Amino acid sequence: MPLLKNLAAILILPVYALASQSAKCLALQHSLHLQNTTILNVTYVLAATNVSTPGVCQSAAPVTAAPLCRVQFVINTTSSSAVHAEAWLPDIWFGRFLGLGNGGLGGCIDYANLDYGTSLHFAAVGSDNGHDGTDGSQFLNHPEVINDFAFRAVHVEAVIGKQIVQTYYGAAVAKSYYLGCSTGGRQGTQAALRFPEDFDGIVAGSPATDFNxxxxxxxxxxxxxxxxxxxxxxxxxxxxxxxxxxxxxxxxxxxxxxxxxxxxxxxxxxxxxxxxxxxxxxxxxxxxxxxxxxxxxxxxxxxxxxxxxxxxxxxxxxxxxxxxxxxxxxxxxxxxxxxxxxxxxxxxxxxxxxxxxxxxxxxxxxxxxxxxGIATFEGDLSAFRNRGGKFLTYHGRRDPIISSTNSKRMYDLISHTLSLPLLDDFYRLFLIPGMGHCAGGLGPTSFGQSNGLNLVNDSSHNILLAMVDWVEGGIAPATIIGSDVTNATRTHCRYPMRSVFNGTVFVCE
Ligand SMILES: [Ca+2]
Structure with missing residues (x-):
């Protein structure tokens, strides 16, 4: 039984009339007083629609999990840098916070996963990673913009985002999660290394670790x-x-x-x-x-x-x-x-x-x-482990951009640094045969790692829900089952276990 459904009964908000919920949302424009933060715009999205988006990355984004409260804000991280971010706060909230990452050298708020997170009743927050756009041109002569990109944007998104969530719902975040891939995978790893208190559970895919x-x-x-x-x-x-x-x-x-x-x-x-x-x-x-x-x-x-x-x-x-x-x-x-x-x-x-x-x-x-400190290739995750943090990572074996072998190397670095032969109690790496960069490729490679890839909505097939079960129920995922649109499945194995064909199916040994 997926834990998500169990918790739904106890964490669901009291039912407000939509009108009063809307008023509560719009009141955030003036009721939020957050350090170094300016609230740019607050809107209550009543029904599924496309909303317009700021910046150069895209012009519109779908909202399917309405009604929700959309808060657009900017955090001045230094006198020469700022992180633009959005919090999407669904009416039906399960007490969970979800921070999101970015891709490449961007620069782009992850609207797809704001929608995904809110569809699973997380309060979701995504940022522009400290600059607007898809390349690194804004790093020139702006070391603090690089600092936002390298480590700070996800941290301030978590710190400020949780305060917005608490103000809106009148209750503190019960558990906080992170979801990202590629650069987002590196950002999640960086969060565990530098800010171990920010997230209880981190899902960091195809990570661009050892970045230089x-x-x-x-x-x-x-x-x-x-x-x-x-x-x-x-x-x-x-x-x-x-x-x-x-x-x-x-x-x-x-x-x-x-x-x-x-x-x-x-x-x-x-x-x-x-x-x-x-x-x-x-x-x-x-x-x-x-x-x-x-x-x-x-x-x-x-x-x-x-x-x-x-x-x-x-x-x-x-x-x-x-x-x-x-x-x-x-x-x-x-x-x-x-x-x-x-x-x-x-x-x-x-x-x-x-x-x-x-x-x-x-x-x-x-x-x-x-x-x-972009490298993100250090093995000391002891602070994250000691505070009870859980880490799930995955990597496609057919990744044409980032070698999946590097994720084994990262696992081994952490293992050696912590003198732990196996990291199973807090860190699990799933290697995904056939998968390309973060998604797609050949075979059953969808397991809820991003919006549109949640083909089977339970914790054995969805890595984000698996993380919820691990953090809140103590049930660590032994495997992750990938699916495809033909309903084919394959059981994906955690390193250093191997995916072995037993004559009928692939099993983990
Ligand atoms: Ca083969």
Whole structure:
């Protein structure tokens, strides 16, 4: 029995007439007196609709969980930085707070998950991460804007957001949660490291942890294929989508069956010892094969990145992930945009920079700057663990942007730091075979990790509801069951357990 339903009976608000609820909502415009915070706008959304949104990221957002009270506010984090945020406060509230993260270098309030959170009766708060937009241009000459992005926006969203929730409902938040993926996964990890009191339960997906090394690796990957490529400046290193398709077919030929099922999914890409020499053109053949230079490109892509002293900088790209359409962000022929933006505006703090010679020399310098403490690669989660915090993370094994192997590396770092062989009592990592970056890919990869991916509304199939059960009921999720739109399911396993085919289905061992 999902705990959510049990709690509904005891935490549901008294039924007010909509008119009085509306008046109570609108009164927040003048009744909230919060430190460094200005209330910009308060509206009571009576019925499902689209609302207009500020900023450059989007112009409208759906509200399906009406009636709710929408509070738009700005928190001045320093004299030169500010976080714009929204609190969505549903009439039917179960006493829970939900903080949300962001993506990439944005800059964009997560309206989709404000809607998702309120549909599950959380009071949900999302912010713009300290700047408006989808790139890093506003970091230039603004170290405090970087601090908002690196660690502060989610913290102030939690601190101020909870006060707004308490004022509106006249009751303190019972339990507080966090949901985010990619940059949002890194933000959730940062919250557990730096502000362990902010959230009781953190769901941090496909996290961009070890951020400086991640972005260096992504930039070097794009160099491996010869970026920047143009018609006027082609590179023999480059692989067109047709050539990548040849590579992907050969990777599947060599590795798909390792897990016992030929289904296009490589359950454990770290065990795929892919040899591209098998598809190198020989003698007079020139179709359906790779040049020797392209074979070198592919070998580089699927080799871990080691530094100038031979130390591991970042794990390798996962075989199979190259088949995801989003791989073009790194392999499309442009220098990877996030590396370019982060390097230019946050690390070097310059308006222009030539990245054509970008390489391993960046590692020591980027590590030394580490703007805002962005790295998020520390293992001491003891304060979060000791206060009873729970952490769920997941990573698609076919992620074309962030290597899922890095999430194993993060687990192992925490394990070694805390001298705990298993982190099961507070930290669980679910590896999702076939899943791309945060969602999608191949197979049953929907488990409530974001809006639109809640295909089965219970805690065995929904990672956010699983977290509620863990925090409020002490029931930790042993597995997460993924679904797809055909009602197929697959049981996803927590590291270091493995997903093993038993002849009928995949089980965790
Ligand atoms: Ca397979």
């Amino acid at each position: 090394h991640l972005t260096i690796w992504q930039g070097i990957l794009s160099h491996y294929v010869g970026a920047p490529i143009s018609a006027a400046a082609p590179s023999p290193k480059f692989l067109s989508p047709d050539v990548w398709a040849i590579v992907s077919a050969e990777i599947l030929r060599q590795c798909d069956a390792l897990d016992g099922v030929v289904d296009g999914i490589i359950t454990e890409p770290d065990e795929c010892d892919f040899r591209p020499e098998s598809i190198q053109c020989i003698e007079d053949t020139s179709t359906n094969c790779l040049t020797a230079t392209q074979v070198e490109t592919v070998k580089n892509v699927f080799t871990p990145l080691f530094g100038l002293q031979g130390e591991l900088i970042y794990p390798r790209y996962s075989p199979g992930a190259e088949a995801d359409p989003s791989q073009s962000q790194i392999f499309g022929g442009e220098f990877f945009s996030i590396t370019e933006n982060w390097g230019r505006f946050a690390i070097l703090n310059v308006t222009e920079h030539d990245f054509s010679n970008f390489g391993l020399k960046a590692v020591a310098f980027w590590d030394s700057i580490n703007p805002g």
